[in-house]
Amino acid sequence: MNNNLSTPIKEEIEGLSLDEDSAWADYPIDTILIRNENRTVHDVLRRIEKGAFVMDPDFQRDFIWPDDKQSKLIESVLMRIPLPVFYLAENDEGKMVVVDGLQRLSTFQRFVNDELRLKLPEQKELNKKRFSDLSPKLQNRIEDCNLILYIIDAKVPQKALLDIFERVNSGVPLTRQQMRNCLFSGKATSFLRTEASTPIFKRATGNSLQPSTMRDREIINRFCAFKLLNKNDYRGDMDQYLAETLKHMNTLDNAALERLSSQFRTSLKNNYTVFGKHAFRKHQEHQESRNVFNASLWDVMSVCLSRYSENIVEARAEMIRDGFYALMENDDFIESITLGTNQVNRVKRRFDLAKQMIEEAINA
Template sequence: MITRNTTVDLLLSRIRTGRVDLQPDFQRQAGIWRATGKSRLIESLLLRIPLPTFYAAEGDDEAWAMVDGIQRLTTIAQFIEPAAIDQAPLRLANLEYLGKEYDGKTFDDLPGRLQTRLRETELIVHLIRRGTPEEVKFNIFARINTGGLPLSRQELRHALIPGKGREILREWAESDVFRSATSYSVRSERMVDREMILRFIAFRLTSPHDYDHDDFDRFLREAMRSLNTLSVAEVERLWAEFVAAMRAAEAIFQQHAFRKRDRAGGSRRMPINKALFEAISVNLAEFDGAGRAFLGERRRKVEKEFVGLMNDVDFQGAISQGTGDPGKVRLRFGLISEIFESVAER
């Protein structure tokens, strides 16, 4: 890792020329930082209050993937050079110290001396050099990822593993079939939806029976890298399996798809469970169309067996804690498979 002392102007130049990757779809739907928060960041710069250090990873093309400080840098760009990130100009609002004199003002409205002050503000960027082993890179960012709104694991994977997989996960997460199967209840701000889909893909590329990783996060990183290398035909095959699994899960479990069930079979709806999502969807993907349709026709029997499974202490543990443990992975996939197979055989 090296430390670069740079200026706002130089970073904006990198953004303009595409040498800083701000991940536009990585902004947690751009709704976490409101106008007041953005304005007060600019106010801090105007008051010469130092900003926290930025962290980035250098790619093979020498572009920087910003990992810590994305919201700050995006805000600065939106205020000074909004066209560089295809955003409407930021107008200052609700400033704490500079008063109403600057409320409603854009960068162009500021006096020249303040414009210069902003552009010449010095920033510190800790840069992980290209060629750094991926495992080391992720460990470093996991250690420094302790800010006010730390990145989720999927956000880190998204930032540090560029490629077509990013777009595939986004498109599938936004698909009607996924959103309907999950009752429109999976929020996208922290990329929870994309991680769920990555889990499905990971266990379609590697059978749960062959899973032997001691690091589930590394397993998902490997899957994301593999996704980047798949052919169009392979992606289309996975997509067809995913669509079929989503439709079947919704038909069988309806509003309770991918959720734990009350052990007494009550109607209270639980939150979506990631471990159940992968176990149910991957098992359904292994059936042919006729088999999935048959399970849908006998959904009451599937539901009865599934509710009964909620009384299995080992199964509860396999979908609740330490879900990346190989034994728990095989257990939950195996028991869900047994339910589907037993109903299909009757």
């Protein structure tokens, strides 16, 4: 086992249902609302300054274009070469989240603000020039450049919105959690980022969840969902459920988020106390080798063991382990954490069985 908690171990994750890959037939055609607008660079940058565009989703920070590529974009505009369209998604606050085109808009912003010096050695009249060094004619050509914006309406169903993200994004492919992180940026996404960085989270999960794809934050998002929302409201659409959780978390005050953080960290300590390196993984008594992380097992064990103090769990650790090993022999439970795990009946079944087991172990 790799004890270096700074470098995640690359391994598969079990218990994540593959039915998140939806079909377009699932959506009534009239619900896919996309409108187009034409705006100049000057107009878009003014809106960015006013905070009307969400321009800094933290998953994009590692994907900044180098200066020479940014310079080529400015050169294209000066040469009047048409640009590809931009895709934006309107959020519930009426702000525009940049789905595709963030790097191009960031380039315009940097150049007009004199933060970019052009690297165009073959264009001597432009090379090493900043925006303020250009003639008024060329400055106007930049600011008057027409951008075609396709705007995805806020009423579009969450699952359809994520599918649109996947289809139109021309940059680095994004995971569903990275998309949610962009759409619901705020207290909720800050909470996920903070909790994913703690040593106890990395230790309890065996450092198996990749930060680069936000798999670590997705798992924490799942804990928050089943901890905060009524499980009876779950309708089989995990994307929607996780999105509703982030929206709800963004409305919570700091005290509520601090309580949630305390409950979450208590759960991590409890699971590690009881199961050690096997936490959130299928395993049998006396097993030495470590199985892969199971997201559905995480759902039930993280939520169920968040309800008890560390002292109580430590005192009942052996009985909880015995109960868990019995669940590992229960075909109904194993099926609920392995196959079609997003199905409503499987979610309900695994929570019912795990909750019953832990209550019996605690109260025995």
